[in-house]
Amino acid sequence: MTGAASDRLIVALDLSSRAEAEAVVTELGDAVSWYKIGYQLGFAGGLPLVSELSRMGKKVFLDLKLLDIANTVEKGVESIVSLGAAMTTVHAYPQTMRAAAKAAAGTDLVVLGVTVLTSFDAADVREAGYAAAPADLVLQRARQAAEAGIGGVVSSAEEAESVRAVLPAGMALVTPGIRPAGTQAGDQKRVMTPADALRAGATHLVVGRPIVAAPDRRAAAGAILAEIAPLA
Template identity: 40%
Template sequence: MRESRPIIALDFPSLSDVKSFLARFPKKEQLYVKIGMELYYAVGPEVVRYVKGLGHSVFLDLKLHDIPNTVQSAMKVLAELEVDMTNVHAAGGVEMMKAAREGLGEGPRLIAVTQLTSTSEKQMQHFQNIQTSLEESVVHYAKKTAEAGLDGVVCSAQEVKLIKGAIASDFICLTPGIRPAGSAAGDQKRVMTPKDARQIGSDYIVVGRPITQADNPAEAYRTIFEQWQG
């Protein structure tokens, strides 16, 4: 189940930035990249088609959260882009997640966001008014995601063992907030190294600035790839 390639977060504002960045990798290197809101809203479907045209895999990270019918219709559109994985917010509910699965079809992976890795327990309790522990909230959302028939969740690496213990070992845990040892945490509250994420059982990891802002992105990627591989 574990994806051998770290997913690179293409957090850029334009297609030209993406082209310049990807050109710094060997042409034969087939990457797995994340296209998030900033880039997708700036460029649109064109960026997905461009990246797929180079032979790379795409995780389209749009975190859909709306009424079931709207999410289902949106997923039908995303399915036409032949993305490899996309996501919704688990907080949208089981019916919304089921509708998303129906709209996307059975080919691409479909996962749900539990709690953002930028969210602390204090923030969750005070702002969302969820009066449990952060871990309990994450596991609850993960169980509802499985109930809806999705493939897995986005979660912090610290929660992987709890989720897999509560659901199944083949339930996908994609973990953002991955930083090589010694890197700054940035705006992530719950972070982990590639080695630790592998040992704890993460299936996919997402790495952004340690690669995209490196002087030599291909070399930085290779280092993280090797740490992830062990």
């Protein structure tokens, strides 16, 4: 396990209590540097963990996917900065991304625009009212994210190679829906293995259930880190 590899892996604390999340962090110890906190844990008393994990030297991806009027998004991102999060998400609408970029300017917070959720396929996108195919919508939103001046985007690893091609150097490309070979896809529809996602251009990989639900979480994380170490 190399330091570079651990900088690429984000473990999703998709759990329903702070105690469960703390147990995972304790078990993983120094093997993992990054954690994601989303709705499930955040609304179950987990938001204070953002600051606490940061004080422990961990990096936190606060995944709340903000979408509101520009002023509300701006003030929300300012509050996220005060928590000490390293990354956060907004939906990739131009007005929303511009407001988030304004609030994060001059700070270390990386704002990510969520392009198309990895649980969506072409039928889901059509049902939501978009005529474009998922891959085309992802590229459109990636270009708009770059224009808005935010720090990166979230996309399926399936689109990572094409997204990387339109993003300026230095922009983060975070890919959820990562599933090691032989594991269940669950409710994700556009998935990829860790090594393949990095080869496609991802900078960070979000992995939840394959680690958090594993009988030996540290071993599961170690296997992924070993897989990506040559590519990190």
